[in-house]
Amino acid sequence: MAKTELFDESLQLAATYFKALSHPARLAIINYLIETGTCITGDITEELPLSRTTVGQHLQELKACNLVQGTVDGVKVNYCINAIGLEEIIQVLRNMATQLEKAKSCKC
Amino acid sequence: MAKTELFDESLQLAATYFKALSHPARLAIINYLIETGTCITGDITEELPLSRTTVGQHLQELKACNLVQGTVDGVKVNYCINAIGLEEIIQVLRNMATQLEKAKSCKC
DNA sequence: AAATTATGCCGTATATTTGCGTCATATCTA
DNA sequence: TAGATATGACGCAAATATACGGCATAATTT
Numbered sequence: 001m002a003k004t005e006l007f008d009e010s011l012q013l014a015a016t017y018f019k020a021l022s023h024p025a026r027l028a029i030i031n032y033l034i035e036t037g038t039c040i041t042g043d044i045t046e047e048l049p050l051s052r053t054t055v056g057q058h059l060q061e062l063k064a065c066n067l068v069q070g071t072v073d074g075v076k077v078n079y080c081i082n083a084i085g086l087e088e089i090i091q092v093l094r095n096m097a098t099q100l101e102k103a104k105s106c107k108c
Numbered sequence: 109m110a111k112t113e114l115f116d117e118s119l120q121l122a123a124t125y126f127k128a129l130s131h132p133a134r135l136a137i138i139n140y141l142i143e144t145g146t147c148i149t150g151d152i153t154e155e156l157p158l159s160r161t162t163v164g165q166h167l168q169e170l171k172a173c174n175l176v177q178g179t180v181d182g183v184k185v186n187y188c189i190n191a192i193g194l195e196e197i198i199q200v201l202r203n204m205a206t207q208l209e210k211a212k213s214c215k216c
Numbered sequence: 217a218a219a220t221t222a223t224g225c226c227g228t229a230t231a232t233t234t235g236c237g238t239c240a241t242a243t244c245t246a
Numbered sequence: 247t248a249g250a251t252a253t254g255a256c257g258c259a260a261a262t263a264t265a266c267g268g269c270a271t272a273a274t275t276t
Contacts, residue, residue: 001234001235001236001259001260002235002260003157003158003234004131004133007136007157008132011132011135011136014129014135015130015131015132015135019130021122021126022123023264024112024115024123025115025264027122027123028116030207031207033211034208034211037215038215040222042221042222042223049114049115051266051267052222052223053224053225053265053267053268054265054266056224056225057263057265058264060224071216072223073216074222074272074273074274075220075221075223075272076222077222077223077224078216086208090208090209093202093205094201096201097202097205099138099139099142100189100194100197102142103141103194106177106188106189106191107146108146108178108179108187108188109230109231109232109264109265109266110230110265112264131233133234148253149253150251150252158235158236159235159237160252160253161235161236161238162234162235164253164254165233165235180253182242182243182244182252183243183244183252183253184243184251185253219275219276220274220275221273222273222274223270223271224269224270224271224272225268225269226267226268226269226270227267227268227269228266229264229265230263230264230265231262231263231264231265232261232262232263232264233260233261233262233263234259234260234262235258235261236257236259237257237258238255238257239255239256240254241252241253241255243250243251243252244250244251245248245249245251246248246249
Protein backbone atom coordinates (compact mmCIF):
# COMPACT_ATOMS: atom_id res chain seq x y z
CA MET A 1 0.00 0.00 0.00
CA ALA A 2 0.94 3.66 0.44
CA LYS A 3 0.72 4.91 -3.12
CA THR A 4 0.97 8.61 -2.34
CA GLU A 5 4.54 8.76 -3.62
CA LEU A 6 3.33 7.83 -7.10
CA PHE A 7 1.77 11.25 -7.51
CA ASP A 8 3.20 14.56 -8.61
CA GLU A 9 5.51 16.08 -5.99
CA SER A 10 3.64 19.35 -5.85
CA LEU A 11 0.44 17.45 -5.13
CA GLN A 12 2.17 15.51 -2.37
CA LEU A 13 3.45 18.70 -0.76
CA ALA A 14 0.05 20.38 -0.89
CA ALA A 15 -1.61 17.24 0.51
CA THR A 16 0.87 17.25 3.40
CA TYR A 17 -0.07 20.79 4.38
CA PHE A 18 -3.79 20.10 4.06
CA LYS A 19 -3.36 17.03 6.24
CA ALA A 20 -1.70 19.18 8.90
CA LEU A 21 -4.83 21.33 8.92
CA SER A 22 -7.25 18.41 8.79
CA HIS A 23 -7.83 18.08 12.54
CA PRO A 24 -9.77 20.60 14.64
CA ALA A 25 -7.27 20.25 17.49
CA ARG A 26 -4.43 21.38 15.24
CA LEU A 27 -6.51 24.27 13.89
CA ALA A 28 -7.26 25.26 17.49
CA ILE A 29 -3.56 25.12 18.35
CA ILE A 30 -2.68 27.31 15.36
CA ASN A 31 -5.36 29.83 16.24
CA TYR A 32 -4.23 29.90 19.84
CA LEU A 33 -0.62 30.48 18.82
CA ILE A 34 -1.63 33.28 16.47
CA GLU A 35 -3.64 34.99 19.21
CA THR A 36 -1.13 34.60 22.03
CA GLY A 37 2.05 34.93 19.97
CA THR A 38 3.85 32.37 22.05
CA CYS A 39 3.03 29.85 24.77
CA ILE A 40 4.06 26.54 26.30
CA THR A 41 2.51 23.11 25.79
CA GLY A 42 0.80 23.30 29.18
CA ASP A 43 -1.02 26.51 28.25
CA ILE A 44 -2.45 24.99 25.08
CA THR A 45 -3.44 21.79 26.85
CA GLU A 46 -5.63 23.77 29.25
CA GLU A 47 -7.47 25.26 26.29
CA LEU A 48 -8.21 21.90 24.68
CA PRO A 49 -10.28 18.86 25.72
CA LEU A 50 -7.28 16.60 25.22
CA SER A 51 -4.51 15.18 27.35
CA ARG A 52 -1.07 16.72 27.47
CA THR A 53 0.42 13.76 25.59
CA THR A 54 -2.03 14.12 22.72
CA VAL A 55 -1.52 17.86 22.44
CA GLY A 56 2.22 17.24 22.40
CA GLN A 57 1.74 14.81 19.51
CA HIS A 58 -0.28 17.32 17.49
CA LEU A 59 2.46 19.90 18.12
CA GLN A 60 5.05 17.46 16.77
CA GLU A 61 3.02 17.06 13.58
CA LEU A 62 2.82 20.81 13.13
CA LYS A 63 6.55 21.04 13.76
CA ALA A 64 7.21 18.31 11.19
CA CYS A 65 5.92 20.55 8.39
CA ASN A 66 7.50 23.71 9.80
CA LEU A 67 4.22 25.33 10.74
CA VAL A 68 5.22 25.58 14.37
CA GLN A 69 8.55 26.07 16.10
CA GLY A 70 9.66 25.50 19.68
CA THR A 71 12.54 27.03 21.63
CA VAL A 72 13.63 25.53 24.92
CA ASP A 73 13.38 27.85 27.93
CA GLY A 74 14.57 25.96 30.99
CA VAL A 75 12.04 23.24 31.77
CA LYS A 76 9.54 24.72 29.36
CA VAL A 77 9.33 24.95 25.59
CA ASN A 78 7.99 28.09 24.02
CA TYR A 79 6.01 27.34 20.90
CA CYS A 80 5.17 29.82 18.19
CA ILE A 81 4.26 29.94 14.51
CA ASN A 82 7.22 29.17 12.23
CA ALA A 83 7.70 31.70 9.45
CA ILE A 84 9.15 29.09 7.06
CA GLY A 85 6.14 26.81 6.86
CA LEU A 86 3.84 29.79 7.19
CA GLU A 87 4.89 31.27 3.86
CA GLU A 88 4.67 27.92 2.11
CA ILE A 89 1.24 27.01 3.41
CA ILE A 90 -0.19 30.44 2.61
CA GLN A 91 1.06 29.91 -0.95
CA VAL A 92 -0.57 26.48 -1.09
CA LEU A 93 -3.88 27.82 0.26
CA ARG A 94 -3.93 30.76 -2.16
CA ASN A 95 -2.99 28.58 -5.14
CA MET A 96 -5.70 26.08 -4.32
CA ALA A 97 -8.30 28.83 -3.94
CA THR A 98 -7.27 30.29 -7.29
CA GLN A 99 -7.32 26.88 -8.93
CA LEU A 100 -10.82 26.17 -7.61
CA GLU A 101 -12.03 29.57 -8.82
CA LYS A 102 -11.52 28.29 -12.37
CA ALA A 103 -14.30 25.74 -11.91
CA LYS A 104 -17.12 28.21 -11.28
CA SER A 105 -19.38 26.65 -13.91
CA CYS A 106 -20.60 23.09 -13.58
CA LYS A 107 -20.77 21.12 -16.83
CA CYS A 108 -23.21 18.34 -15.88
CA MET B 109 -11.96 8.06 21.24
CA ALA B 110 -13.09 10.40 18.46
CA LYS B 111 -12.95 13.74 20.24
CA THR B 112 -13.32 15.91 17.17
CA GLU B 113 -16.91 16.77 18.09
CA LEU B 114 -15.71 18.48 21.25
CA PHE B 115 -14.27 21.32 19.19
CA ASP B 116 -15.81 24.47 17.79
CA GLU B 117 -18.14 23.73 14.89
CA SER B 118 -16.39 26.12 12.52
CA LEU B 119 -13.10 24.33 13.23
CA GLN B 120 -14.74 20.98 12.53
CA LEU B 121 -16.12 22.19 9.21
CA ALA B 122 -12.78 23.63 8.12
CA ALA B 123 -11.00 20.44 9.18
CA THR B 124 -13.44 18.40 7.08
CA TYR B 125 -12.60 20.37 3.95
CA PHE B 126 -8.87 20.20 4.60
CA LYS B 127 -9.18 16.45 5.07
CA ALA B 128 -10.87 16.18 1.68
CA LEU B 129 -7.80 17.86 0.18
CA SER B 130 -5.29 15.87 2.22
CA HIS B 131 -4.64 13.12 -0.33
CA PRO B 132 -2.75 13.62 -3.61
CA ALA B 133 -5.20 11.36 -5.45
CA ARG B 134 -8.10 13.62 -4.51
CA LEU B 135 -6.14 16.72 -5.49
CA ALA B 136 -5.36 15.05 -8.82
CA ILE B 137 -9.04 14.23 -9.32
CA ILE B 138 -10.05 17.83 -8.58
CA ASN B 139 -7.43 19.20 -10.96
CA TYR B 140 -8.51 16.76 -13.66
CA LEU B 141 -12.16 17.76 -13.26
CA ILE B 142 -11.28 21.44 -13.42
CA GLU B 143 -9.28 20.91 -16.61
CA THR B 144 -11.73 18.65 -18.40
CA GLY B 145 -14.96 20.16 -17.08
CA THR B 146 -16.65 16.80 -16.85
CA CYS B 147 -15.75 13.15 -17.17
CA ILE B 148 -16.61 9.63 -16.06
CA THR B 149 -14.92 7.51 -13.40
CA GLY B 150 -13.18 5.42 -16.02
CA ASP B 151 -11.48 8.47 -17.54
CA ILE B 152 -10.06 9.54 -14.17
CA THR B 153 -8.94 6.01 -13.35
CA GLU B 154 -6.77 5.93 -16.47
CA GLU B 155 -5.02 9.10 -15.31
CA LEU B 156 -4.20 7.75 -11.85
CA PRO B 157 -2.01 4.88 -10.61
CA LEU B 158 -4.95 3.44 -8.68
CA SER B 159 -7.66 0.86 -9.27
CA ARG B 160 -11.18 1.80 -10.35
CA THR B 161 -12.58 0.84 -6.94
CA THR B 162 -10.16 3.10 -5.09
CA VAL B 163 -10.79 6.04 -7.41
CA GLY B 164 -14.53 5.52 -6.93
CA GLN B 165 -14.01 5.71 -3.17
CA HIS B 166 -12.09 8.98 -3.41
CA LEU B 167 -14.91 10.33 -5.58
CA GLN B 168 -17.45 9.37 -2.91
CA GLU B 169 -15.45 11.29 -0.31
CA LEU B 170 -15.38 14.37 -2.51
CA LYS B 171 -19.11 13.99 -3.10
CA ALA B 172 -19.73 13.70 0.66
CA CYS B 173 -18.54 17.26 1.21
CA ASN B 174 -20.20 18.60 -1.96
CA LEU B 175 -16.95 19.26 -3.77
CA VAL B 176 -17.91 16.96 -6.60
CA GLN B 177 -21.21 16.05 -8.18
CA GLY B 178 -22.28 13.16 -10.42
CA THR B 179 -25.15 12.88 -12.88
CA VAL B 180 -26.17 9.52 -14.28
CA ASP B 181 -25.95 9.18 -18.06
CA GLY B 182 -27.02 5.68 -19.00
CA VAL B 183 -24.42 3.24 -17.75
CA LYS B 184 -22.00 6.03 -17.01
CA VAL B 185 -21.85 8.75 -14.39
CA ASN B 186 -20.62 12.18 -15.36
CA TYR B 187 -18.65 13.79 -12.60
CA CYS B 188 -17.94 17.50 -12.27
CA ILE B 189 -17.09 20.11 -9.66
CA ASN B 190 -20.05 20.99 -7.43
CA ALA B 191 -20.65 24.72 -7.07
CA ILE B 192 -22.07 24.36 -3.54
CA GLY B 193 -19.00 22.92 -1.88
CA LEU B 194 -16.77 24.96 -4.16
CA GLU B 195 -17.92 28.29 -2.69
CA GLU B 196 -17.61 26.99 0.86
CA ILE B 197 -14.15 25.56 0.46
CA ILE B 198 -12.84 28.66 -1.28
CA GLN B 199 -14.11 30.66 1.71
CA VAL B 200 -12.37 28.27 4.11
CA LEU B 201 -9.09 28.46 2.17
CA ARG B 202 -9.16 32.26 1.96
CA ASN B 203 -10.08 32.65 5.64
CA MET B 204 -7.27 30.35 6.70
CA ALA B 205 -4.75 32.20 4.53
CA THR B 206 -5.88 35.51 6.03
CA GLN B 207 -5.74 34.11 9.55
CA LEU B 208 -2.21 32.82 8.99
CA GLU B 209 -1.13 36.18 7.58
CA LYS B 210 -1.64 37.62 11.07
CA ALA B 211 1.21 35.52 12.41
CA LYS B 212 3.98 37.03 10.30
CA SER B 213 6.24 37.68 13.26
CA CYS B 214 7.59 34.86 15.39
CA LYS B 215 7.79 35.60 19.10
CA CYS B 216 10.28 33.00 20.27
C1' DA C 217 19.42 17.39 48.35
C1' DA C 218 14.47 16.61 47.67
C1' DA C 219 10.28 17.90 45.66
C1' DT C 220 8.04 20.04 41.87
C1' DT C 221 7.26 21.04 37.14
C1' DA C 222 7.33 20.57 32.03
C1' DT C 223 8.38 17.92 28.60
C1' DG C 224 9.72 13.92 25.42
C1' DC C 225 9.63 9.11 24.46
C1' DC C 226 7.58 4.57 24.52
C1' DG C 227 4.03 1.31 24.34
C1' DT C 228 -0.78 0.32 23.61
C1' DA C 229 -5.60 0.32 22.21
C1' DT C 230 -9.00 1.82 19.15
C1' DA C 231 -10.61 4.20 14.98
C1' DT C 232 -10.03 5.64 10.46
C1' DT C 233 -7.97 5.67 5.91
C1' DT C 234 -6.24 3.54 1.99
C1' DG C 235 -6.36 0.19 -1.50
C1' DC C 236 -8.15 -3.65 -3.84
C1' DG C 237 -10.93 -7.73 -5.63
C1' DT C 238 -15.44 -9.66 -6.19
C1' DC C 239 -20.15 -9.61 -6.91
C1' DA C 240 -24.62 -7.60 -8.20
C1' DT C 241 -27.05 -4.39 -10.95
C1' DA C 242 -28.33 -1.49 -14.60
C1' DT C 243 -27.75 0.20 -19.27
C1' DC C 244 -26.38 0.02 -23.79
C1' DT C 245 -25.11 -2.71 -28.16
C1' DA C 246 -25.09 -6.48 -31.48
C1' DT D 247 -32.03 -11.97 -25.90
C1' DA D 248 -27.02 -12.31 -25.01
C1' DG D 249 -22.86 -9.99 -24.29
C1' DA D 250 -20.20 -5.99 -23.15
C1' DT D 251 -19.57 -1.99 -20.15
C1' DA D 252 -19.73 1.18 -16.08
C1' DT D 253 -20.72 1.60 -11.73
C1' DG D 254 -22.06 0.87 -6.63
C1' DA D 255 -22.00 -2.00 -2.64
C1' DC D 256 -19.66 -5.20 0.23
C1' DG D 257 -15.95 -7.22 2.55
C1' DC D 258 -11.12 -7.56 3.71
C1' DA D 259 -6.20 -6.52 4.77
C1' DA D 260 -2.64 -3.30 5.71
C1' DA D 261 -1.24 1.17 7.03
C1' DT D 262 -2.08 5.58 9.64
C1' DA D 263 -4.12 8.51 12.78
C1' DT D 264 -5.92 9.44 17.26
C1' DA D 265 -5.75 9.36 22.17
C1' DC D 266 -3.82 8.21 26.41
C1' DG D 267 -1.04 6.54 30.63
C1' DG D 268 3.39 5.70 32.47
C1' DC D 269 8.18 6.40 32.83
C1' DA D 270 12.53 8.92 32.33
C1' DT D 271 14.82 13.23 32.19
C1' DA D 272 16.17 17.80 32.94
C1' DA D 273 15.57 22.32 35.03
C1' DT D 274 13.57 25.02 38.71
C1' DT D 275 12.09 25.70 43.43
C1' DT D 276 12.11 24.91 48.33
